[in-house]
Amino acid sequence: MELLKQQMEVSEEMKQEYVKIRKWNHDIENHLLSLEYLTRTRKADEAERYCSSVLLNSSKPEEQPSACISVSQENSVL
Numbered sequence: 360m361e362l363l364k365q366q367m368e369v370s371e372e373m374k375q376e377y378v379k380i381r382k383w384n385h386d387i388e389n390h391l392l393s394l395e396y397l398t399r400t401r402k403a404d405e406a407e408r409y410c411s412s413v414l415l416n417s418s419k420p421e422e423q424p425s426a427c428i429s430v431s432q433e434n435s436v437l
Contacts, residue, residue: 397409
């Protein structure tokens with residue numbers, strides 16, 4: 360019985376990690392789409408600022424609910 364309980368706990372932990380990874384992948388995909396849009400529209404300065412902001416925000420992932428940041432409304436693809 361104890362072994363089954365431990366297996367269930369490990370299974371739940373793995374599930375939670377999977378959810379975190381899926382969220383992270385979703386956030387990264389959105390950042391790449393935003394950068395792709397900014398570079399395609401030749402907005403290198405905005406792309407550089409956006410990239411810097413993402414890198415700054417990602418340095419403290421525990422404090423941030425999401426690594427996503429807002430871009431000006433006309434440039435947002437998020």
